[in-house]
Amino acid sequence: MIEKFGWLLDVYEDVRNGVAVWFLEQGGRRCRLHQPFPVTFYASGSESHLHRLTDYLASQPVPLRLSQAEKRDVFTNQVLPFLAVEVLSPSQQPALFRQVCRRFPALTYGDADLPISLRYAAATGAFPLAYCRIVIDGSQRIFQIEPLESCWALNPSHPPLRVISLEPDADPGHTQPRFLVVRAGTRIFHLPLPGRHGSERPFLINLRALLQHYDPDLLLTTWGDTWLMPLLLEWSAILPLPLNRDDYSDVIRRKERIYFSYGQTVFRGQQVHLFGRWHIDRCNAMLWDDYDLHGVLEVARVTALPVQVAARVSPGTGISSIQMLTALRQGVIVPWQKQQAEHLRPAEDLFAADQGGLVYQPLVGLHHDVAEIDFVSMYPAIMVNFNISPETIQPPDLRLPPVPGLTFPVDQERRGLVPEALAPVLQKRIMLKTKLAAMRSSDPRRKSYHRRATALKWLLVTCFGYLGYKNARFGRIEAHQAVTAYGREALVRAKETAEEMGFEVLHLYVDGMWVRKAGCATREAFSDLLQEINQRTGLPISLDGIYRWVAFLPSRMDDRRPVASRYFGVFQDDSIKVRGIEARRRDTPPFIAETQKELLELLAASPDPFAALPRALQRLRQRLDELSSRRVAVERLVVGQKLTRSVEAYRSPSPAARAAHQLQQAGKIVRPGQRIRFLFTYGEPGVYAWDLPDPLDISLIDIRRYRTLLLRAASVVLQPFGCDEAYLLKWQNGGASEIALPGKLLERYLRIRPGAASGAGFLNG
Amino acid sequence: MGRTLPSITQAYYQELESFSRFRRALRRSDQLVLDDLLTSAQKHLAAAAFAAHAAPFEIFLLAMLLEEHKEVMRLRELLYGEKFASSGQVNADD
Numbered sequence: 001m002i003e004k005f006g007w008l009l010d011v012y013e014d015v016r017n018g019v020a021v022w023f024l025e026q027g028g029r030r031c032r033l034h035q036p037f038p039v040t041f042y043a044s045g046s047e048s049h050l051h052r053l054t055d056y057l058a059s060q061p062v063p064l065r066l067s068q069a070e071k072r073d074v075f076t077n078q079v080l081p082f083l084a085v086e087v088l089s090p091s092q093q094p095a096l097f098r099q100v101c102r103r104f105p106a107l108t109y110g111d112a113d114l115p116i117s118l119r120y121a122a123a124t125g126a127f128p129l130a131y132c133r134i135v136i137d138g139s140q141r142i143f144q145i146e147p148l149e150s151c152w153a154l155n156p157s158h159p160p161l162r163v164i165s166l167e168p169d170a171d172p173g174h175t176q177p178r179f180l181v182v183r184a185g186t187r188i189f190h191l192p193l194p195g196r197h198g199s200e201r202p203f204l205i206n207l208r209a210l211l212q213h214y215d216p217d218l219l220l221t222t223w224g225d226t227w228l229m230p231l232l233l234e235w236s237a238i239l240p241l242p243l244n245r246d247d248y249s250d251v252i253r254r255k256e257r258i259y260f261s262y263g264q265t266v267f268r269g270q271q272v273h274l275f276g277r278w279h280i281d282r283c284n285a286m287l288w289d290d291y292d293l294h295g296v297l298e299v300a301r302v303t304a305l306p307v308q309v310a311a312r313v314s315p316g317t318g319i320s321s322i323q324m325l326t327a328l329r330q331g332v333i334v335p336w337q338k339q340q341a342e343h344l345r346p347a348e349d350l351f352a353a354d355q356g357g358l359v360y361q362p363l364v365g366l367h368h369d370v371a372e373i374d375f376v377s378m379y380p381a382i383m384v385n386f387n388i389s390p391e392t393i394q395p396p397d398l399r400l401p402p403v404p405g406l407t408f409p410v411d412q413e414r415r416g417l418v419p420e421a422l423a424p425v426l427q428k429r430i431m432l433k434t435k436l437a438a439m440r441s442s443d444p445r446r447k448s449y450h451r452r453a454t455a456l457k458w459l460l461v462t463c464f465g466y467l468g469y470k471n472a473r474f475g476r477i478e479a480h481q482a483v484t485a486y487g488r489e490a491l492v493r494a495k496e497t498a499e500e501m502g503f504e505v506l507h508l509y510v511d512g513m514w515v516r517k518a519g520c521a522t523r524e525a526f527s528d529l530l531q532e533i534n535q536r537t538g539l540p541i542s543l544d545g546i547y548r549w550v551a552f553l554p555s556r557m558d559d560r561r562p563v564a565s566r567y568f569g570v571f572q573d574d575s576i577k578v579r580g581i582e583a584r585r586r587d588t589p590p591f592i593a594e595t596q597k598e599l600l601e602l603l604a605a606s607p608d609p610f611a612a613l614p615r616a617l618q619r620l621r622q623r624l625d626e627l628s629s630r631r632v633a634v635e636r637l638v639v640g641q642k643l644t645r646s647v648e649a650y651r652s653p654s655p656a657a658r659a660a661h662q663l664q665q666a667g668k669i670v671r672p673g674q675r676i677r678f679l680f681t682y683g684e685p686g687v688y689a690w691d692l693p694d695p696l697d698i699s700l701i702d703i704r705r706y707r708t709l710l711l712r713a714a715s716v717v718l719q720p721f722g723c724d725e726a727y728l729l730k731w732q733n734g735g736a737s738e739i740a741l742p743g744k745l746l747e748r749y750l751r752i753r754p755g756a757a758s759g760a761g762f763l764n765g
Numbered sequence: 766m767g768r769t770l771p772s773i774t775q776a777y778y779q780e781l782e783s784f785s786r787f788r789r790a791l792r793r794s795d796q797l798v799l800d801d802l803l804t805s806a807q808k809h810l811a812a813a814a815f816a817a818h819a820a821p822f823e824i825f826l827l828a829m830l831l832e833e834h835k836e837v838m839r840l841r842e843l844l845y846g847e848k849f850a851s852s853g854q855v856n857a858d859d
Contacts, residue, residue, distance in 0.1 A: 352817040354770045360811040405817065488815060508811065560804050 001135050001143065007159035008130050009217065010306055011120045012275065013091035015248055019116060021142060022276055023134065024159050030217065032246060032276060033134070035142040039090045039119055041097055042071060042082035042333060045107035050083050053104050062096050063088045071110065071333040074391045074417055074474070082110065082333070090116055101336070110333035118321055121304035122328035128300040128307055131157045151301045152424045154431055164216040168193070172227040174691045180207070180228075184214045204239040211242050217277050220293070224281035229272035245276025258673050265644045267673025271312055278308045285311045287458060294448045295455030302425060302456070315458035316466050322459070323474045326421040335473050342477060343395040345407060352405045353481040357510030358488045361562040362552035366720040367506055369521045370514050370569070372544040373530065375490065377457070378511035379464035380426045381539050382486045389416025390467070390476035403482045404489035410482060418474055422463055429456040430540075487511065490537040497533050507552060509564055514550065521546060545571040549609060551720035553581070568717065570604040582713040589709070591636035595623045596713040603717070613721055617731070620714050624732065627706055634698055637706060638690050640675045655680070659689035666692050680705045773814035776821045777807065805832035
């Protein structure tokens, strides 16, 4: 027997038997170990059905053991008898279970379709990237594995991973790349890709040499899932490449998917998973811009999902995994298909319950010295603090205090599974955020802490959604409704508290509140308010920041109507926050988004934003001139809009659909949910798809349209200072010299800042 | 998304829709006044949602009345000064 220390990289079903475990030894050696690991699923139902199942299983060639077992059902909180089916080789379990449930649909199944890494983590405590002590024999069989750190550790040990990054020199969707840029440590190689008629061999020989020399743990690619890996797999017929480290398993491809989620059509490209090393495609990874590799590894640690999976699944799958892991550890059965109906309730309950968070209409206009106060991870905190879980929801009972505004109570006696699963995630995120707040801006750990906190935030955010998702194993609509009901109550209590303490409430949005009070402009001035709200709601609340000024915008269609989520402002530390305006939208051409940001920065840089208005207008004039004289790089005018359905399904095609049609005609495949990049052009069809093979004649670009878009974007940020779209339209034709103030501006300005008019020199000009 | 009942904003627009024939038959000048009145209810959609009333139009009416009364109070204040803004404090002799 040999004892070793190192990190667990991956666990998966071994095609031969048990599980394959990849281990990175302390000394740097990577080894493939194996371990017998039988897996069990459970069935319950009528005796006759179970007898028939037993007979059927006995006739199967799969080695298994049957026994009686007792497991706790989370919904009834009762320990129920089950038939336990222990399959000795985990790789055979999924196929066997598929047959069983097809033949015996009347039975109820549990622990039936769990990822092997979850079962392994529940049984051994070892999760991906955990630092472990293992005991193995000469045949590399694991006898003992013991994690030496917790997945909730704030500063986990870091395995010395070897990473190779593979990136083409151009977007393959747009043009044919000429090189593959390979980054290994500090070295960069440019491997020429074979041209249309060239041979692949020289390229493959070079790439193979690099893979063999560096033997990476992670292949981090750009367009790897959708372009590079399929290409390399095809070329492997010419010269085999060591993409996999495991000789016993083949690379697997998962098909592309299109689904509808939160009102959006989402396209997920095909996936290529490796064995023995990981492949992550930056372009196909979930929330890569937010997470980065730090976030992906954090998700893998806390969810126990394999790294390649953690990189690609939605946070919903992540949180679901944490819940299943909690259930497995507690001996609670994980239902295969949930069979849970709502309790009977009075119809009027639906009016009160079927609502989301409270969204107010803000007081439109410019406001100074405004504090933004947010409940910290409000919904997860509610679930944890008020013990909200599918099984803790009780039928209406007059003896117990109901959820605020609803008729049913929540059992506070027994700890719910969802709060139990969620509490450590919430706690870890709060601790990371607390540490971050205390860190110097030069601290090298900042980026990692920030990314990890973001990854945990996404897990927490989706946890609430999953509570109301009908297919979620631990979901229940009443639990979902209870969370929003507590949320609405907390927000109204916060409003009442603020008003009682003399603050003016400018806006309320689900878990945030914007307040001000004459003379309150420091953090200390708001601390009593925070403390009081915390006391009255039982929920943690924090001061997000104090705006020097913030502007809430009206609707574009009707300026009498306020819009809840369109605002921008400048904090006391000069940072800018924008929501719902062009600069933050992903479909805005970069040139327009950047100009809007630029104007905001100019306003933010001045102690009095009104004084910066002439400079902002001057800059806008400059940008308009650049546009008119076609001095803006074409790629900065590209619009990127999502295709919401297939091209044929559009009755009156949107610009994105017209561009997609052009791509289709050029032989390219487009799918709903894909972002289509295009330029506005003169004439019909008014657009030109950016990814068409032939370059665009730039004289066709519809400059007038871009001018209109630019002026509209500028008016959004200048409007609170009196320069609305109508004013800017007049101004653009009138020349830069006369910045006459609209009467409304002067009136508003004097009302907001009495006595300030004399300080603004341009007012007289 | 995932809702059984329409959200308060949807309910508001449904109510507007139900008045479309009435609005159509009004004179243009009255249409504009009606639009203004109905828009004023929109400022209190969050409170209307929180009220969770089975017949939300009653709440919308109350919201319109509230905005109207705010305007009355503002005008009274302009005419008679702050302490006479509330109703019942102004009599014919003032």
